[in-house]
């Protein structure tokens with residue numbers, strides 16, 4: 001990415017200037033306003049936030065949930081999150097370790113800011129969500145990649161991770177279920193990475209935002225339960241499980257010794273997560289949970305449609321077992337994934353994300369999101385298969 005400069009004016013921050021722009025946003029911008037485009041680029045559930053959450057939030061707003069809360073979030077929500085996470089993960093988590101953040105992204109930012117000094121290294125998945133690299137760069141850290149390969153169903157090789165740890169490595173960032181891979185780490189992989197953290201003293205920063213979206217009867221194993229308590233940052237939130245992306249509400253469970261630093265970090269970044277969104281997250285966690293399972297089933301059905309329609313092209317990479325994404329290889333005759341993704345929008349009316357935005361290993365792939373209703377998904381995948389020549 002080239003530095004943007006204005007002659008005669010002092011330079012902008014190199015960090016900000018050189019931070020890569022997410023190609024997800026680039027394709028969204030290209031596709032916006034084109035009426036005929038089917039949107040398979042956006043990673044958000046296509047359902048509305050359930051009414052009971054909206055109703056309870058409105059009542060709370062009228063009742064005064066409009067003010068600053070403590071940096072770590074309101075106490076009733078911290079306790080609710082602690083109880084929820086404890087139940088899910090199967091170990092007791094104290095509410096003192098919970099920090100309410102602005103989206104899971106706010107939790108990632110907090111965790112990385114808390115552990116990184118300039119020049120410190122973080123091991124990031126290749127492929128992985130592009131924001132991991134952007135945040136690492138903004139926090140002054142140095143992103144290094146470990147490989148998730150399609151031939152291994154996009155699971156990491158713990159020995160390979162261990163070999164990459166050097167004196168400057170502060171953290172291993174993991175994401176299961178994974179974006180863009182759909183990979184779900186089995187218990188032995190989770191345990192092996194937890195053991196690496198125990199042996200070497202590095203932190204595990206575990207982004208489990210898709211924890212409720214797993215398929216084929218698979219189970220989600222949380223790093224929180226299999227990494228020493230003083231070495232794991234657990235990240236999740238309301239966005240994907242409760243159709244609440246726009247509320248911007250996430251949470252972080254920190255090692256006890258890091259809570260003071262992570263809490264302090266909220267002040268200059270956001271002070272606190274928005275009070276109405278905190279009320280909404282509490283309503284989501286204490287209210288009926290049917291949406292969590294019903295939307296999981298919808299995403300599994302759509303994953304099946306993806307396999308049914310694109311499987312015959314022979315171009316699907318890996319077998320998505322969670323989240324709501326699939327990766328497709330681009331034909332050899334196309335110069336680049338970005339050029340192909342652009343032409344898909346303009347000439348074929350379907351928007352997908354070029355794989356290079358997730359890392360070098362997917363530079364000749366596209367990410368498809370299963371976040372439109374079945375009929376639209378079928379039509380979008382038909383257009384994609386036609387463009388590929390399948």
Ligand SMILES: Cc1ncc(COP(=O)(O)O)c(C=O)c1O
Pocket residue numbers: 043102103104105106129175178179207209237238239240245248249250
């Ligand atoms: C892997 C991953 N982590 C985190 C997020 C961000 O979640 P939130 O909307 O809660 O900030 C996303 C959003 O797409 C994601 O794909």
